[in-house]
Amino acid sequence: MHSYLKNKDSTEYKAVELSKQKIRDLSLSPNFSARQIALTFFILSHYICDAHMPLHCDLRDFKAKTADGKTERRLPDSLHGGVEAVWEDFFPDKKVLTIHDYTTESITEVTSNFPKNSIIELDTLGSRYAFSKEIVSSIPDEWEEMVNICRISYAVSRKWIPQKFKEIEAAVGTSKCKDKAPEWKYKDIAKIISEDDFKDVTNRVFHDSVESVARIWCKAWNIFLK
Secondary structure (H helix, E strand, C coil): CHHHHCCCCCHHHHCCCHHHCCHHHCCCCCCCCHHHHHHHHHHHHHHHHHHCCHHHHCHHHCEEECCCCCEEECCCHHHHHHHHHHHHHCCCCHHHHCCCCCCCCCHHHHHCCCCCCCCCCCCCCCCCCCCCCCCCCCCCCHHHHHHHHHHHHHHHHHHHCCCCHHHHHHHHCHHHHCCCCCCCCHHHHCCCCCHHHHHHHHHHHHHHHHHHHHHHHHHHHHHHHC
16 A cells, blocks of 8 residues: 555645545545545455454364365354354444444444443443553564464464364254354353353454554554655
8 A cells, every 4th residue: 555655745645634525535646545545444454353253263164074075064154153143232233333424423422332231341441351542553564463363363263162063063952053053142152152251252352353453554554654
């Protein structure tokens, strides 16, 4: 991204509040407009956040070849989607989280609108998941940063879900382990992962996702401004 922007004087971007500009006006750069920069940042964010999902980094979530050449599941096909479905139950509806020109609530009000009994802890004083007040921009090479995130996600997955397919099937029932299984609920997950461990890992996954996105955005933007 920097290679596209290096010949452009960054003072033009410093002079305007880009978040308040209309899309059609975000074309200060002749070869890589601000709206393209924003889109690139959001695509990058998707990848960064996906890497924090433990099962995204665990090959057990795919089929493996047995000695006789057949394939077998090492984890139920529906477990991955089941965890993500349960996560979604603990967050506000996407429509609530969408901020636009007609949004009347403050950002604090929007992000605080969690469902009743959500396990997600907000960044409040005393929270064990509170954000650092400083964003560390001196991260190593971005690729190395992502490799390290993926390695940690893999380790978390193996620690979080150590059971084998048959053990999980015995705990939650055969129907939940089929390819097209009924929707998973929190009570199903609790049969595999303790509620305390599920809450702890979930909060760490989402809080670190936000911080990781901020770190990499911050580094990329500082490169451009310099």
